[in-house]
Amino acid sequence: MEKVLVVDPEKCTGCRLCEQVCSVWHEKVVNPYRARIKVVKWEMEGKVLPMVCRQCDDAPCMEVCPMGAISKDSETGVVAIDYDRCIGCRMCVSICPFGAMSYDFAGNKVIKCDLCDGDPQCVRFCDAGAIRFEDKAIVNEDTRRKAARQAMDALN
Amino acid sequence: MIVEPNKNKSGKNRCVINDARDELIGLWSGSNPGEARKLLARGAGVLTRITHGQELQRPVKVLEDLVFSLKKSPSSSCFAAASLIEELLNHHKDLLFSHISDKECSAGICFFCFQENIPPCQRACPAGIDIPGFMTQTGRGEFQDAVEIISENNPFPYVCGMICPAPCEDACLRNLFDEPVFIRPLKAVAAKGAANSKGYPEPYTAPLTGKKVAVIGAGPAGLSASFYLAKKGHEPVVFESEDEPGGMLRYGIPEFRLSREILNSDISWITSHGVKIHTKERKKEIGKLFKEGFDAVFLATGVHLSRKIPFKGNDLAHVLSGVDFLKKVNKGENPVVGPDVVVVGGGNVAVDVAMAALRQGGKNVHMVCLENSEEMPASFHELRAATMEGVVVHNSWGPFEAKKDHTFESIFCKRVFDENQRFAPVFDDTRHMTLKADHLIIAAGQAADLSYLETENEIDTTTGLIWVDKYSHATDREGVFAGGDVVTGPNIAVEAVKAGKEAAIAIDEWLQQQQDKSESLSRSSLSPVSHPLLPNTQAGFSNTKPRLSNFYTRHLSHSTGSTHSANFADSTGFTDSSQPLRVTATHRMEEKRAVLLEQNPDVRKKNFFPVEFELDPEIAAAEAGRCLRCDICIGCGLCQFVCSEMGVDAIKLVKSGTGRFVISDFKNISDKCISCGACGEVCPTGAITLVQEELLKRTEFTGTVMCENILLKCSKCGTPLMPGKYYDFMENNYCSKSGCNESLRLCYSCTRQESADKEKRYFI
Numbered sequence: 001m002e003k004v005l006v007v008d009p010e011k012c013t014g015c016r017l018c019e020q021v022c023s024v025w026h027e028k029v030v031n032p033y034r035a036r037i038k039v040v041k042w043e044m045e046g047k048v049l050p051m052v053c054r055q056c057d058d059a060p061c062m063e064v065c066p067m068g069a070i071s072k073d074s075e076t077g078v079v080a081i082d083y084d085r086c087i088g089c090r091m092c093v094s095i096c097p098f099g100a101m102s103y104d105f106a107g108n109k110v111i112k113c114d115l116c117d118g119d120p121q122c123v124r125f126c127d128a129g130a131i132r133f134e135d136k137a138i139v140n141e142d143t144r145r146k147a148a149r150q151a152m153d154a155l156n
Numbered sequence: 157m158i159v160e161p162n163k164n165k166s167g168k169n170r171c172v173i174n175d176a177r178d179e180l181i182g183l184w185s186g187s188n189p190g191e192a193r194k195l196l197a198r199g200a201g202v203l204t205r206i207t208h209g210q211e212l213q214r215p216v217k218v219l220e221d222l223v224f225s226l227k228k229s230p231s232s233s234c235f236a237a238a239s240l241i242e243e244l245l246n247h248h249k250d251l252l253f254s255h256i257s258d259k260e261c262s263a264g265i266c267f268f269c270f271q272e273n274i275p276p277c278q279r280a281c282p283a284g285i286d287i288p289g290f291m292t293q294t295g296r297g298e299f300q301d302a303v304e305i306i307s308e309n310n311p312f313p314y315v316c317g318m319i320c321p322a323p324c325e326d327a328c329l330r331n332l333f334d335e336p337v338f339i340r341p342l343k344a345v346a347a348k349g350a351a352n353s354k355g356y357p358e359p360y361t362a363p364l365t366g367k368k369v370a371v372i373g374a375g376p377a378g379l380s381a382s383f384y385l386a387k388k389g390h391e392p393v394v395f396e397s398e399d400e401p402g403g404m405l406r407y408g409i410p411e412f413r414l415s416r417e418i419l420n421s422d423i424s425w426i427t428s429h430g431v432k433i434h435t436k437e438r439k440k441e442i443g444k445l446f447k448e449g450f451d452a453v454f455l456a457t458g459v460h461l462s463r464k465i466p467f468k469g470n471d472l473a474h475v476l477s478g479v480d481f482l483k484k485v486n487k488g489e490n491p492v493v494g495p496d497v498v499v500v501g502g503g504n505v506a507v508d509v510a511m512a513a514l515r516q517g518g519k520n521v522h523m524v525c526l527e528n529s530e531e532m533p534a535s536f537h538e539l540r541a542a543t544m545e546g547v548v549v550h551n552s553w554g555p556f557e558a559k560k561d562h563t564f565e566s567i568f569c570k571r572v573f574d575e576n577q578r579f580a581p582v583f584d585d586t587r588h589m590t591l592k593a594d595h596l597i598i599a600a601g602q603a604a605d606l607s608y609l610e611t612e613n614e615i616d617t618t619t620g621l622i623w624v625d626k627y628s629h630a631t632d633r634e635g636v637f638a639g640g641d642v643v644t645g646p647n648i649a650v651e652a653v654k655a656g657k658e659a660a661i662a663i664d665e666w667l668q669q670q671q672d673k674s675e676s677l678s679r680s681s682l683s684p685v686s687h688p689l690l691p692n693t694q695a696g697f698s699n700t701k702p703r704l705s706n707f708y709t710r711h712l713s714h715s716t717g718s719t720h721s722a723n724f725a726d727s728t729g730f731t732d733s734s735q736p737l738r739v740t741a742t743h744r745m746e747e748k749r750a751v752l753l754e755q756n757p758d759v760r761k762k763n764f765f766p767v768e769f770e771l772d773p774e775i776a777a778a779e780a781g782r783c784l785r786c787d788i789c790i791g792c793g794l795c796q797f798v799c800s801e802m803g804v805d806a807i808k809l810v811k812s813g814t815g816r817f818v819i820s821d822f823k824n825i826s827d828k829c830i831s832c833g834a835c836g837e838v839c840p841t842g843a844i845t846l847v848q849e850e851l852l853k854r855t856e857f858t859g860t861v862m863c864e865n866i867l868l869k870c871s872k873c874g875t876p877l878m879p880g881k882y883y884d885f886m887e888n889n890y891c892s893k894s895g896c897n898e899s900l901r902l903c904y905s906c907t908r909q910e911s912a913d914k915e916k917r918y919f920i
Contacts (some may be wrong), residue, residue, distance in 0.1 A: 009916075038908060040908060040909060040912040042916070047916060049912045049915060049916060051908050051911070051912055063890065064886065064890045066802050066803070066832070066886075066889075066890065067801065067802070067834075082213075083213065084212055084213050084214070084218055086837075087798065087802075087832065087833060087834035087837045087838070088833055088837050089832045089833055089834065089878070089882070090878065091878070091882075091886055091890075093904050094877060094878060094900050094902075094903075094904065094907075095900060096904065096907065097907065097911060098907070098908065098911045099904045099905060099906070099907035099908025099909070099910075099911055099912075100908070101904065102904050102905075103904070150918070
């Protein structure tokens, strides 16, 4: 069963706790720069949007990697980096259309969300419930309903 | 049995994994560009990582994946590679695991160059000088530090810079595609430069131990031993029977090869460490020395007698001994020979004798030697100097008869060595040659004068030389050590230096043990020590290694440093020998071996001034820049494999006989390199580094910029992105498939912002 991170921007308070726990879990330091999740804010408009890796099926990062170091796990659906093969060329970072990957200058490596081995810390610590870890099928259903609602709004 | 891991490649010991690696590399180098080549390169890279002891997170999975993808490929060499790796996985799993997890190779082949990162030149140097290190410092003009590095393993920097036959140059990896680095005269440049500027390094010795060591003989072995004993804090006293110290360096080597000032300056530096030299002192009995209060004795009396070669008339008055002749010349007794002189022998001593004979009245000097021109032991450059002066060399002729009418008859020698490389000359009775010889000088074979050991029953001298333990240099009598020519027979000076140095370490250890023993004796009862000299004699090489390691470690500590140590060498004035010289790629690739100017042969054959001029410091610096720094690059070849795996194939290395890879072609690299950085990422020693400076990305190999590429900028915020060449490469090879190259022009935070902006419109 494939599970993905689902973001509900309306619930997000912009506290950025997710960034901190992410860096602690992966790098053992509190350093939002080294986090896999990034919260984008529009301060003037008072809007926030946590950006996460989509774990795409046909992931551009996977396609573009010259060493074939990125692969999608058929069971968990995680698009993971094999650091044995990665050469740090950052092509994947450049090509990701969501800007979901980044380069960790302190650790000299590219970083991307790996869903914390099935227990995403951002989900665990988000008190507002803005990030959920859900089955892909449910997400699709939700998205469909949301889109339909928007279409209805537009029609009305 | 002693296993010397680097030497048994062709012998019985083979490592299956290393063999598989070799085969895979063979398959890879024979393949054409394409997917198959990339896969083979990956395979070669993985096996190289295993044989060089590098971490792999999930090695078995990596290998299994590799087999899987190799099998998918239609190429036949891929299939062969797949079955090679499968065989490893199925039949040699234990071996594979011992390599991966324990970093152990039962055959003793793998991991060797990685753990003991000793470059070929240093391995070939009997004294084990850190050659790349001292050359780098010489090239920088840090002469004192260069002498310091040399003197860690050899207390004769200037002397060896003049006379060493330089086995290091034969081992130089530049031999594969060019002439070797001219290492020998650089030592002289360093020593001369140090003497003219800051002086030789300040004598430093360990705190005094109060132990006295008697050293018999002030030749290179004796002086080296006393130098290192003094460094260890002992009190060496050298006894020399001749008028002045130096041994064969003074009495065997003529002034036109080694001037006396040079010899004296090196010796006075040695004595400044607290070495006492008593000259004109006859050899004493060993027992007496112990009674006089010496704690240990080191015998380095050398080989000063000529051995008689059996031929008719070898006892005639005009038949001279080469050693005696040189001794007379060097003492200034001015023996006159000639005008027709024949020298018998083919070694460096014979060449020296021939050249000295020219200066002592010889008009027509002929050398007659048994060996043919390839087998001749004399070094090439000395022989060339002699022939330029007019010495005629007759190869493959053996002495037959010296006659009273001053003619010398020689006999043709068909073969000198038998199948087992043992000396067994075969002569052709039908071919004879007669030369005119007013003097016949025999410079073949020297023997040791061991008369002073006649009363010694314990020391084994049955072979005419002193027998010692190979590693401890100990004779059978406790507390008595020996080294140099008196143990090995006539040999080059630097071998004697090695013997002296190793003996000093062994004597130091032995003295330490004696001290510990007497201390524990006085405290309590003592458990018997099986062998007083070596605590761990069972296993040979690995146990004797630590003894030398303290001489090696200092300049090797850098080898495990981080990959991304930037080039702060010259900008901040940081001048450690581990920081390579900054040299351009053209210089490193195309600079020719320096030429040492010599005196005009017609003039020099009448004087005793040095035959060779010294190297100019500027030329020496250029020469040092030719060094490929094989101490930093271990020649694993990972960079080349990863470059091939990328599909770039910019790095192409030459493979040496011992399986090392050597960089030779910088031009191909700068033409093809796309600055992806893969080579720097995989390089285990930091020989290849990547430096990013504002909008430039540079790939450097030990101080040489291999490739420089300009970086693209983020079209929104201006942050540097990837190099333009790399962008083109990716666009052509990969992005056409995925079709999302518009994000390539932006940095990742700008991409994220754009994507969030888009999403905002829908959801928020």
